[in-house]
Amino acid sequence: MDRLMAIVMALQHGSQTASALSDKLEVSRRTILRDIQTLSEIGVPLGAVSGPNGGYTLMAGFQLPPLQLSSREALCVLFALQGLTGYTDTPFNGERWTVMDKIRSVLPQDTAQSIDPLLKSMEVEVPKRVYHLPHLEMLLGLTAQEQWISVFYQSMNHRRNLIIRPIKIFAAHGFWYCDCISYTHREKRRLRIDRISDIAEVAAPEDYEEPEQCGNSVSTVHIRAELTYKGMLKVERDEHIGECIEAVSEDCWIADFHLPESEWDWVVQLFFSLGREAEVIKPDELRDSIRVRAHELLNRYEYARDRGEPCNECK
Numbered sequence: 268m269d270r271l272m273a274i275v276m277a278l279q280h281g282s283q284t285a286s287a288l289s290d291k292l293e294v295s296r297r298t299i300l301r302d303i304q305t306l307s308e309i310g311v312p313l314g315a316v317s318g319p320n321g322g323y324t325l326m327a328g329f330q331l332p333p334l335q336l337s338s339r340e341a342l343c344v345l346f347a348l349q350g351l352t353g354y355t356d357t358p359f360n361g362e363r364w365t366v367m368d369k370i371r372s373v374l375p376q377d378t379a380q381s382i383d384p385l386l387k388s389m390e391v392e393v394p395k396r397v398y399h400l401p402h403l404e405m406l407l408g409l410t411a412q413e414q415w416i417s418v419f420y421q422s423m424n425h426r427r428n429l430i431i432r433p434i435k436i437f438a439a440h441g442f443w444y445c446d447c448i449s450y451t452h453r454e455k456r457r458l459r460i461d462r463i464s465d466i467a468e469v470a471a472p473e474d475y476e477e478p479e480q481c482g483n484s485v486s487t488v489h490i491r492a493e494l495t496y497k498g499m500l501k502v503e504r505d506e507h508i509g510e511c512i513e514a515v516s517e518d519c520w521i522a523d524f525h526l527p528e529s530e531w532d533w534v535v536q537l538f539f540s541l542g543r544e545a546e547v548i549k550p551d552e553l554r555d556s557i558r559v560r561a562h563e564l565l566n567r568y569e570y571a572r573d574r575g576e577p578c579n580e581c582k
Contacts (some may be wrong), residue, residue, distance in 0.1 A: 269337050270294070272300055275311060275325070282322040341374055342382045350418065353434055354438060358404040394441035398461040403436075403443060405466060409446070410436055415472070419465040420458060430469060431456070439506070467516030485524040490534060490546045494520040498544030502537075 272370040289296045312326035410433035442462040451542040499520040511524035
């Protein structure tokens with residue numbers, strides 16, 4: 268029955284061939300033809316057109332009820348919406364709650380009762396953050412319009428106006444981010460939206476040129492390191508290298524990946540922060556960089572202990 272409903276919904280959007288329907292529903296063409304016959308027998312008004320541009324269609328005026336969800340489809344939608352509620356602020360603050368109530372209200376009672384225990388045992392983990400994004404919806408609209416804008420951005424090191432063209436808005440790690448082309452930096456950048464304010468539309472810069480696509484010409488460095496269980500848990504959370512981990516025993520994992528040379532400072536900080544939960548195998552330059560940082564940290568604490576007071580930078 269779920270497949271029959273899926274066929275009818277697909278036909279509501281226009282003509283479909285049996286081959287196209289079989290690809291969408293991942294069944295054989297013969298199965299689709301049997302389903303078409305079943306739909307005709309139960310009174311669904313179908314039409315068929317032969318030829319290269321032909322296919323099956325629904326007769327004009329036939330529509331399914333607005334919402335028909337199986338228990339698994341309802342679980343899928345409610346689970347996704349439940350994950351969205353973990354974000355402090357979204358463009359859909361009110362809607363994320365009301366749509367969940369609407370979906371539940373139209374579900375058959377037995378379906379609702381069957382998915383509630385599953386929803387309670389499933390969770391999309393979203394770190395708790397405190398921020399307010401009054402301009403997020405406006406930024407979404409400007410991104411869709413491919414509009415150049417001026418924003419005031421407060422990063423860890425700078426507070427200044429930037430000229431950017433937003434490319435993509437997305438949520439991750441409990442924050443909302445904007446991937447953009449920055450005319451100010453003359454390169455692509457990723458900005459945290461809670462650090463953006465004072466948004467204003469501007470004309471496209473006359474001397475702007477698209478950043479060159481480096482492709483395979485980017486210089487990389489090969490990183491290989493042993494990880495403990497705790498180290499593996501931390502590294503696998505990284506969106507770039509989290510999939511580059513392989514288990515070699517019950518208590519040892521190997522991280523093996525190639526990293527652009529431009530990310531050298533980042534990888535040094537990563538493995539330095541892992542401490543005893545990781546040991547870099549190669550390259551030697553990375554081992555040396557971590558050793559230097561460790562000595563600097565040791566010297567700083569020894570100085571403070573010997574003098575019984577903080578160093579000059581901390582006074």
